[in-house]
Amino acid sequence: MKSLLCLLLTVFGSHAALSAQPAPQPAPNPDQAALVQSDNAFATDLYGQLRQAGGNLFFSPASISTAFAMAYAGARGQTATEMAAALHFTLPPDRLHPAMGALLANFNAANQNYELRLADALWAENNEKFLPAFLNLTKTDYSAGFHPIDFKTAPDAARATINQWVAQQTDNKITNLLGPGSVTPGTRLVLTNAIYFKGLWSQPFLASNTRALPFHVSASQSVQAPLMVQSGEFTYFDGGTFQALELPYTGAQLSMVVFLPKDIAGLPALEQSFTAANAQEWLAQLQHSEKVNVTFPKFTVTSQFELNSALTALGMKQAFEQSAADFSGMTGGRDLFISAAVHKAYISVDEQGTEAAAATGFTMLATAMQHEPPPIVFTADHPFLFLIRNNRSGGILFMGRVTDPTK
Secondary structure, eight states: EEEEEEEEEOOOOOOOOSSSSOOOOOOHHHHHHHHHHHHHHHHHHHHHHOOOOOGEEEOOOHHHHHHHHHHTOOOOOHHHHHHHHHTOSSOOHHHHHHHHHHHHHHHHOOSSSSEEEEEEEEEEEETTTHHHHHHHHHHHHHHHEEEETTTTTTHHHHHHHHHHHHHHTTTTOOOSOOOTTTTOTTTTEEEEEEEEEEOOOOOOOOGGEEEEEEEESSSSOOOEEEEEEEEEEEEEOOOOOOEEEEEBBTHHHHHHEEEESSSSSHHHHHHHOOOOHHHHHHHOOOOEEEEEEEEEEEEEEEEEEOOHHHHHHHHHHHGOOOTTOOOHHHSSSOOOOOOEEEEEEEEEEEOSSSSSSOOOOOGOOOOOOTTOOEEEEEEESSOOEEEEETTTTOOOOEEEEEOOOTT
């Protein structure tokens, strides 16, 4: 049986050149809202699997869900049933893929406040025949380019071509992703998805306030890390055993939300309780606070891993089994399976920002009070969980944790 090599590529950066004018973005319709709910449930499920490896973690559930949605378009039978269950897809295919296309169009719409782009591509063996219906769907709903390429006789040249595409889509943040031997004469299809982001905080931190201070990686061990400091008006929630803080980005469309356990060693318990339902409830309870003293680390995290085992644990089994996979919706025959699903993500956070979204009205709010209440103190000097979401749709674009900002 031939093999389908599925690659999921995510890059996350900072410091955009903000020049494009914003395009109007319609409110999500019911199908898009259902898809976002599905994607968020998948995000928390996948986090539950990936967190078991320990250490810093960063990934894009939106990227992974999008890439596998394209593969799902060609899945049939039990393979399709398992994929839908693992990805939490509830819409029928004839509504799912157009809804995904509408969300992707919103992601790629030009915006003066940030740069966000998502690209898909299919790289197919020259002599491999794919069904027109599959190619039309991936082109129409995912804007996926179709690239015939010579895997059989020139796998290294094919690998170099795909690596070049990755570098171009990610402003050279990721180069030489596919190492020697990762593409072979047996490869028949490489599916790529890249999401790239740049943007600025709505309230940047002053670099002059950043200090090397202890970050407690555990109750008994700490490292010196650059911690940024500022005071301002933020949305905040006290969850009893944890604090939640929204750090907005210019444009009022995207935000980072940080979930900080009050106990230095409290991250595992917080992660255990971090379900899609709880996350939705906690996010709904964020409220404006007049003054929050924020301490937050600068950090850079790069994560790379194969997703086969994590997705298999979530119930997506047949897709990775050579003898059982059914992707006949791609070629008309049961001759493909997913041999590898690779995901790589990068995030850099500093005083200027990580992603664009905005909080407006800070100068409109009254700050002078005769009996000013004490400020809220939010000191992220120990392991925490965070996500980055689209405030309009509620969708989780990125998710991760920081256990040691120096690594």
